[in-house]
Amino acid sequence: MNTRAHPFDAAIGLAVDGHDAFVGETNPGYANRIGPYGGVTAATLLNAAWLHPARAGEPLALTVNYAGALADGRFRIVARPVRTNRATQHWSIELLQADAVAASATAVFGTRRDTWSSTEIAFPSVPAAAAVKRLSGYDGPAFIGRYEFREIRGGFPDFSKPGDGTDSETCLWARDDPPRPIDFMSLAAICDLFYPRIYRRRPRWTAASTVTLTTYFHADSTALARQSDCHVLGVARAARFGNGYSDQSAEIWADDGTLLATSFQLVYFKD
């Protein structure tokens, strides 16, 4: 390991292990309560396609299915370009531990061209990141310490207080800690930064975990370079809770109001 590497780069780092295959290792710095932070798993799966010699273009879409708990330690990723077209390239990616699929993913990469553009949704009215108090002293899993959180609404749950029970929105500024210029992999990870929406609506603990996560990358690498290591604004909410599952939809914005990504997930909750 390069000791000067950012912890995030160490966490998503992969070594080539034959044709279409890579090996990596879970990183204690990005641990969640059980196994690694799902955002880093998503970023690592995307990184396999990113590093693959056959890659064409930049990420457009990523879907990650969290099939089983990841054990701490080594894993293998098989990333296969299933079809390469003129504009788009489709990937199938699997993360394996002990020959079992712990996560599966599909990704679409593509070339972007200059076309008519419009952002139809509005950047929310929020104070600048510097004007929002930074979260500190939160007693959470390790990966929380690898991000800077500046919560505007719907901050980390405090189960000792009643929730408002009416809406599940969270709005916050966030970035890697230490700051790191954003790229597609760190953006993919940030899309999963919101705690389970059920804690916003119902302030008591229950087991909850992401089942499947889909992210659309609206930013190209130029927009990401412009954003560099500044705070991004994240907004997330649920539409529906029931039968042990809830959804989440989220937007990640650059601080200049550029929409970087929209992201969706389905979350299991116990009761």
Add this chain to the structure above:
Amino acid sequence: MNTRAHPFDAAIGLAVDGHDAFVGETNPGYANRIGPYGGVTAATLLNAAWLHPARAGEPLALTVNYAGALADGRFRIVARPVRTNRATQHWSIELLQADAVAASATAVFGTRRDTWSSTEIAFPSVPAAAAVKRLSGYDGPAFIGRYEFREIRGGFPDFSKPGDGTDSETCLWARDDPPRPIDFMSLAAICDLFYPRIYRRRPRWTAASTVTLTTYFHADSTALARQSDCHVLGVARAARFGNGYSDQSAEIWADDGTLLATSFQLVYFKD
């Protein structure tokens, strides 16, 4: 083919072709301008997992990647249960023609349990389906004729008229024609029923096609049985257009106000 079968069942019909494999055929009744209607392709991929002897539970999530144009004629689907857990089962599904992957998908099936529930988004204020004029005489591809459309806002594009240019929302009542009791497969197909959002914002024709589609099924089979063959309400809009791609997010509601599905897609457009 069973001549009494509904056209939709004929279109998504599959025959077993060995371990994890099925064969099917494109159906002219569900043709789009080029190849089959993408919603029927999504439904057919889901149907492969649905029909698989190893299936456990009901669909929770489906992601379909449209990797290449489907030619009219036969295709093969390989549907593989990559992991089966106590609550969830993860699928990898590929549709092949001439040994090339034309579509790839992942699906999550699962068991639903009675838990706390809440629908946070509101059923829109709309007239009842019977009070909305049915679309007729629209000069579109064949699959349009297999659905009943009752458009409330943002109806099929008329490029001879200027658009309002400010919002991309479409809101309509729809169902299969002839009416057919809704199930997970027909719901998956209906999620793709909205024409490309760019036609709403910019009223001129350009080539546009879905790149990837993700649907979360909030309804269980009991809710679908209750809905039967009544009209569902569909609402769709985009968040962002640019660099040759746009997104779409949509909700499909039962006529009693139950949220049946939320669905997301990334769409390629030419210019």
